[in-house]
Amino acid sequence: MRTPPLRLPLRAGLLALAVGATVGLTACAGGAAPASSPLASSVAAETGTRVALSYPGGIVVLDGASLDTLGDLSSEQFTRLNSAGDGRHIMVTTSEGFQVLDAGTSDVEPELTDLVFPAAKPGHVVTHGGKTVLYADGTSDSTVFDSDALLASTDSLPSVETIPGVEAHHGVSIVLEDGTFLTTVGNADGRNGVIAKDASGATVAQSSDCPGVHGEGTAKDEIVVFGCENGALVYDSGAFTKLTAPDQPYGRMGNAYVSEDSALIVGDYKDDPDAEGYLLHRVALIDTAAKTQRVIDLPGGVEYTFRDIARGPGGLAYILATDGSIHVLDPATGELTASYPVIGAWEGPAEWQDAHPAIKVSGDIAYVTEPAKNAVHAVDLTSGEVVTSATLDVTPNEIALTR
Numbered sequence: 001m002r003t004p005p006l007r008l009p010l011r012a013g014l015l016a017l018a019v020g021a022t023v024g025l026t027a028c029a030g031g032a033a034p035a036s037s038p039l040a041s042s043v044a045a046e047t048g049t050r051v052a053l054s055y056p057g058g059i060v061v062l063d064g065a066s067l068d069t070l071g072d073l074s075s076e077q078f079t080r081l082n083s084a085g086d087g088r089h090i091m092v093t094t095s096e097g098f099q100v101l102d103a104g105t106s107d108v109e110p111e112l113t114d115l116v117f118p119a120a121k122p123g124h125v126v127t128h129g130g131k132t133v134l135y136a137d138g139t140s141d142s143t144v145f146d147s148d149a150l151l152a153s154t155d156s157l158p159s160v161e162t163i164p165g166v167e168a169h170h171g172v173s174i175v176l177e178d179g180t181f182l183t184t185v186g187n188a189d190g191r192n193g194v195i196a197k198d199a200s201g202a203t204v205a206q207s208s209d210c211p212g213v214h215g216e217g218t219a220k221d222e223i224v225v226f227g228c229e230n231g232a233l234v235y236d237s238g239a240f241t242k243l244t245a246p247d248q249p250y251g252r253m254g255n256a257y258v259s260e261d262s263a264l265i266v267g268d269y270k271d272d273p274d275a276e277g278y279l280l281h282r283v284a285l286i287d288t289a290a291k292t293q294r295v296i297d298l299p300g301g302v303e304y305t306f307r308d309i310a311r312g313p314g315g316l317a318y319i320l321a322t323d324g325s326i327h328v329l330d331p332a333t334g335e336l337t338a339s340y341p342v343i344g345a346w347e348g349p350a351e352w353q354d355a356h357p358a359i360k361v362s363g364d365i366a367y368v369t370e371p372a373k374n375a376v377h378a379v380d381l382t383s384g385e386v387v388t389s390a391t392l393d394v395t396p397n398e399i400a401l402t403r
Contacts, residue, residue: 049362050103050110050402052090053369053376054079055355055394059092061103061110064362064401067376067390071110073101078353081400085127085147090400091134093122098134098143100150100157103402115157117143124172128218128260131175140165142173142183172216174224180204182224182235184213194226194233194240207233207240217256220263223288227253227267232286232293243286243293247271251295253284255306262315263289264331268306271295279303279322279348285331296334302327305348307358310366312381318366320359322346326366326379340384342377343370355397362401369396 049064059079061071080093081101090101092112097119104110120138127133127147134143142163149158163173169186176182179199184191185208193208212229219225224235229252231245245251253267267284281303286293298304301323308320316337317329324345328338349356355371365387366379374395378388 049365050088051360051367051376052081052101052103052400052402053392053394053396054081054092054398055392055396058394059101059112060392060394060396061101062376062390064365064367064378065388067378067388069390069392070104073110073112075099075112079398081398082125083127083400083402084125084150085130085132086150087403089150090402091117091125091132097136098122098125115153117157117160119143120168123170124215126172126174126216128174129177129222133173133175135172136165137170138168140168140171140183140186142181144173144175170214172214172226174216174218176218176222176224182216184226186213194235196235196238196240204238205235205240207242209233209240209242212252215253215255217258217265217267218260219258219265219288220261221289223263225256225258225265225267225286225288227256229273232256232267232284234286234288234291236288236291241291243291245269245284245293246295255309256286257309257311257317259311259315262311262331263287264315266309266311266317266329266331268304268309269295277348277350278305278352280305283309283317283319283329285334294334298327299336302336303348305352305356307356310359310361312361312366313364318359318361318381320357320368322348326359326368326381326384328381338384340379340381342368342379342386343375344372346372353397355395358399360399360401362403367399367401369399371395371397 051062053060059073082091092099096116098117100113100115102111119136123137124135132147143160145158145160167187171184173183181197185193191213193210195206196204210228210233215227217225226233232243234241250273252270255268257266265286269282269284302321310318312318319327324343326340327336358369360367368377374392380387
């Protein structure tokens with residue numbers, strides 16, 4: 001039997017999360033690689049990177065160095081995967097909430113545990129500053145816990161703080177190192193902004209100038225960016241700044257791809273609300289220090305989806321395009337500086353949930369999925385060389401790394 005999570009009354013009026021009946025099915029991605037605490041770094045040093053890949057009805061866990069299969073775990077027909085931020089665990093979105101996958105160690109085999117953070121329509125998972133935040137779209141509640149606490153929990157969930165939402169919507173929350181809590185604002189009819197509260201729960205700042213707010217990313221000096229349908233919203237030291245997209249009234253940044261050592265953010269970008277399919281051909285570049293945004297066009301044939309941008313060595317962006325190559329983008333100049341052929345050319349998915357190529361980065365290594373061949377590849381981003389490949393018995397869809 002599952003042990004329910006303990007809840008610490010750190011804010012007034014904390015409410016328990018409702019148990020969900022359906023998984024929130026909204027495309028979202030982005031963010032930075034999980035920031036490692038000393039404990040998480042120790043775990044990662046012992047086991048190395050683990051790669052989790054979902055497929056219809058299950059999840060496989062691979063060794064990040066050899067790409068050997070370490071575990072094949074049964075799950076629901078469609079699940080989403082996110083790092084838990086502790087170097088060992090993966091959050092799996094299921095019909096009941098966020099289920100904990102233990103990717104294992106050199107002495108422990110991978111396991112999809114019975115531990116579930118209950119959530120109605122589980123959505124975004126954000127790791128930052130040693131905290132993991134789980135967002136429930138069905139209630140707009142945010143569940144917060146110390147990322148490393150999962151490492152000490154073997155048969156029960158760690159203690160959590162549940163911050164109640166106001167009106168249910170597809171949203172996201174983040175906790176900064178000083179305790180500032182940022183969360184999106186919206187309801188069943190739409191989303192329009194973000195509110196910031198200090199550690200006591202008092203409102204610090206609020207903006208309603210972000211229609212369709214989606215996703216978040218934290219850059220250098222804990223400057224946070226949220227995507228809007230007409231630009232982006234930047235939170236810096238107690239104040240919001242609106243950045244207006246060059247295309248109006250619609251120029252949507254949906255996801256932010258960040259390096260926490262860089263002030264520069266890369267965002268996916270869509271300029272036509274009526275465009276069919278999920279392929280994109282432009283990217284947004286935001287300087288969080290200068291509070292500027294510009295949009296660049298990618299070369300013909302270089303298209304991507306929300307799963308196909310990652311940050312890596314040197315703070316550069318790596319775009320896995322439909323031509324099968326990883327294109328290296330310098331966020332400072334907006335120039336493509338290199339191109340590494342990795343997989344075969346591919347077409348965009350009919351539905352965003354459909355399996356299509358994806359990229360995740362750990363250190364200097366990019367992990368690239370190739371669903372058309374049931375394959376996954378490890379690419380050294382310093383040279384562009386494919387160092388390891390593996391063919392699976394299943395078709396990979398979602399991907400998450402332990403670090």
